[in-house]
Amino acid sequence: MIVIDYKDSRPIYEQVVDKFRLLILNGALGANDKMPSVRTLAMELSINPNTIQRAYMELERQGYIYTVKGRGNFVSDTNTLKGEYKEEIFKKLDEICDTAKKAGITAEDITDHISEYMKGEESKRS
């Protein structure tokens, strides 16, 4: 379900966080579903349990999961999360666009590229 890419430069805990965020947001993990236990997941991925612990802490902090002591971690409701994630993504896009323009790339270059890329991806599926 979760695969760690060691060649990825990002820290392992961050990869775990991102993977779960997507699973939760796209509905693969539904509200109140039980997350795998820290130990189990650590074993499965042969990763230090501290790392999983940290990832779960971060997921909780961002509101994606909630902890019930002695029982485990569970997925939160996704309603608000989806909107927040969207804002987050949009902010990242805006920042990139800003620096792009500082380097002399025009707005048209960007919108053209994006819409073309989106179409390409679309056709791949169909």
Added chain:
Amino acid sequence: MIVIDYKDSRPIYEQVVDKFRLLILNGALGANDKMPSVRTLAMELSINPNTIQRAYMELERQGYIYTVKGRGNFVSDTNTLKGEYKEEIFKKLDEICDTAKKAGITAEDITDHISEYMKGEESKRS
């Protein structure tokens, strides 16, 4: 000309690299212009010379400047660089779009947001 943001989580040397890349790409620094000397810039920004050294090394590796021993660092020709930078930016955009879609954000959401944002920025200037 260059300002370091200590609240920024990115390392200082990386901020320096990015700032100069933009200055070079948008023409504020032209081909064969002399870069500020490692020591001068270090003093100006009250940063350790080693850190500037590292930034300049990176800029040279990426082809933005060239070093003449005993003379200093100079800006390279920007011809090829601009294209490479564009590709770099586009790749980043594509990656964000990919993960966005994995989280259930539609292509339309993205293109709409981007084009709207670009228009907004446009009107700010005029």
Added chain:
Amino acid sequence: MIVIDYKDSRPIYEQVVDKFRLLILNGALGANDKMPSVRTLAMELSINPNTIQRAYMELERQGYIYTVKGRGNFVSDTNTLKGEYKEEIFKKLDEICDTAKKAGITAEDITDHISEYMKGEESKRS
């Protein structure tokens, strides 16, 4: 395993890079093998850790190793690297040949010497 030659005019970090490149390319270090930790190697060679750090950074940049934060450095797959190294070597040979010819050394001089040298090395082993 690794020996630094202080009489060599090349910087230490470069010697370290070259030594490891050969170890990786000839298979002494296989894919995903763990590299010695920065500190361990620094102690072993009685060199400053920063110098090893720099060598490892360069090895990573060239694709010979990859870093997992908090875990260490690991050897990459060698498939593409071998070809690139060959090209690199060939380019160096070509450059030397070019300047040789500019000094009035004939193509025959060079090919004769090379093939003779190669035979000599061959017979040393057998």
Added chain:
Amino acid sequence: MIVIDYKDSRPIYEQVVDKFRLLILNGALGANDKMPSVRTLAMELSINPNTIQRAYMELERQGYIYTVKGRGNFVSDTNTLKGEYKEEIFKKLDEICDTAKKAGITAEDITDHISEYMKGEESKRS
């Protein structure tokens, strides 16, 4: 006659030395020809006179030129020089071949490449 390439990573004085060595070895500068004066050449190339001075010192040390106080620098006889240069080149080639083999490149790879490269260069001229 002499052109400095500032994008070349080698120090300027070394480029000057190499250029003159070739001019002398291929006969463009004959025995006892007068070298351009340090000042003249410095002006012509808009280079620090110290740099030319250093290049000439190196050329004298290697036996390519000789100095007559108050008169200037003059080209030496080329007889012995040519042989020495050849040896120098051959030594460089041998070293590269050695490290190539340490990386698992076969003798055949090298000889094949060299002879092919030499043929290619041959045909370019004719």
Added chain:
DNA sequence: GTGGTCTAGACCACA
């Protein structure tokens, strides 16, 4: 423990 970044300061080659 493991790597990443940074400072302070030294010494060297080059111009």
Added chain:
DNA sequence: GTGGTCTAGACCACA
């Protein structure tokens, strides 16, 4: 003056 390399040592993030 200008960059290049290196040491010593600190502090931080990550596992």
